[in-house]
Amino acid sequence: MTRQPHDQFAKEYLEELLTSLGKVETSKDVKSEVREIDIWFVPNTSPSNTSELGLLAKMAATSCLFEPFRNAPSEVEIRSCLLKLYTVHGDLLRQAKREKRSLSEGELPCLWILTPSCSSRMLNGFGAKIQESENWVEGVYFLPKLLKGGIVAINQLPIVEDTLWLRVLGKGRTQKQAVEELVQLSEGSSKWDQLLEILASWRKNIEVRDNVSDEDRELIMNLSPAYLKQREEWRQEGLQEGRxxxxxxxxxxxxxxxxxxxxxxxxxxxxxxxxxxxxxxxxxxxxxxxxxxxxxxxxxxx
Structure with a gap:
């Protein structure tokens, strides 16, 4: 069950973006103790137009799990994500055995941990490194190859259009700038209106909560450009309906x-x-x- 507004937002947001590229499941349970995967993604068999989604589309080129965090995860939380991944691997391998077919290493999904920031201590502890050979941008770190995982430190991503969709999931100035960019991008096209509505709804959900924290207030400010634009559209729709x-x-x-x-x-x-x-x-x-x-x-x- 999704307990935090950020979790629900991240699931809706990534589901909206990834749907054009393949099959998306949110809040997927895996066996063992029941554990829940935030986003389970399987790409389409036919090629999709990936240019608009930039880095996110590159990450979604193969089956993967996305685990977005509002605050930087602890060692225990990262290990918990890895446990989910390997539980999924076990399920898939058992299913393939029942169906009497083989499953290659490349067919097993990988894990993407999306965090607003990540310390050098944490990256070094998990052996996460930048992979320059395949032109991955700064901020994308890979665990040792056979672990099949990666950590994206969103605050380290370059401020370019290719990283926009991931920077929206960041914090502080990183998120604020990304939301402003998304609002500008949507001015000339209605294609991203659904994303703006998701952002605006997230802000509304936080605003009506009791005991709003300083972090929540910062988030409300970051999401304000999207909320104000969406509120004007809602107002115009209301006027239109009234007329x-x-x-x-x-x-x-x-x-x-x-x-x-x-x-x-x-x-x-x-x-x-x-x-x-x-x-x-x-x-x-x-x-x-x-x-x-x-x-x-x-x-x-x-």
């Missing part, structure tokens, strides 16, 4: 005055009209002789 409701009410009043009875079916068809169509019908109904004219007019709008 449409007013147009429908006016039309039904006029039509009932002229023709007495408007059937539920006709009322439903009128209610589903757009505002420009409703405005056109206000004028057109002046020339109607009977309800058949109204039916003909509505049919022409389909």
């Amino acid at each position: 449409q409701e007013g147009e429908v009410t006016l039309l039904l009043r006029l039509l009932r005055r002229r023709f007495r009875e408007i059937t539920p079916d006709l009322e439903q068809r009128i209610t589903s009209l757009s505002i420009p169509q409703l405005e056109a019908l206000v004028d057109a109904q002046l020339d109607f002789s009977n309800l058949d004219d109204l039916v003909t007019w509505l049919s022409a709008q389909s």
Whole structure:
């Protein structure tokens, strides 16, 4: 069960981004003591357009687990993530054995731990190193090869568009700048509106909590650009809905005055009209002789 607002946000956010690349499962239970994987991802068999998601898409090129943290994880928390990974490996290998097929090392998923920061002591302790040979950017550290894991220190990622989607999951100035970049990116396209809504909802969820901490207040400030933009869109939608409701009410009043009875079916068809169509019908109904004219007019709008 997701207990923290950040956990729920991170799951919704990564699910929204990764869905175009493959199959995403959130809060997936694994056996042993029941342990829950935050994000379980399996890429599509056919190639997907990965250019927009940059570093995140590169990480999702193969099956993987994502474990995002709001605060830097402890040694115990990192080992717990590794235990989940190896439990999954065991399940997959047993399934392959039952189905009498082999499973190569490359088919086993890897683990990505997403943390806002990571100390040198922690990285050295787990043997995590930058892998320059495959052009991975600064901030991406790999555990020894056979452990099949990596740690992403979000505050160390370069401030470029390729890392934007991961920097949104950071803290402090890193997150604030990334949210501002995302808002600017969405100005010219509605493609990322769902992400903004997720960010705005996260801010609202934190704001209404009792005993908001200093860290929560910082987060509220970081998410404000997304919240303000989304709030304006919500406001415009509300105005639009209010205007449409007013147009429908006016039309039904006029039509009932002229023709007495408007059937539920006709009322439903009128209610589903757009505002420009409703405005056109206000004028057109002046020339109607009977309800058949109204039916003909509505049919022409389909």
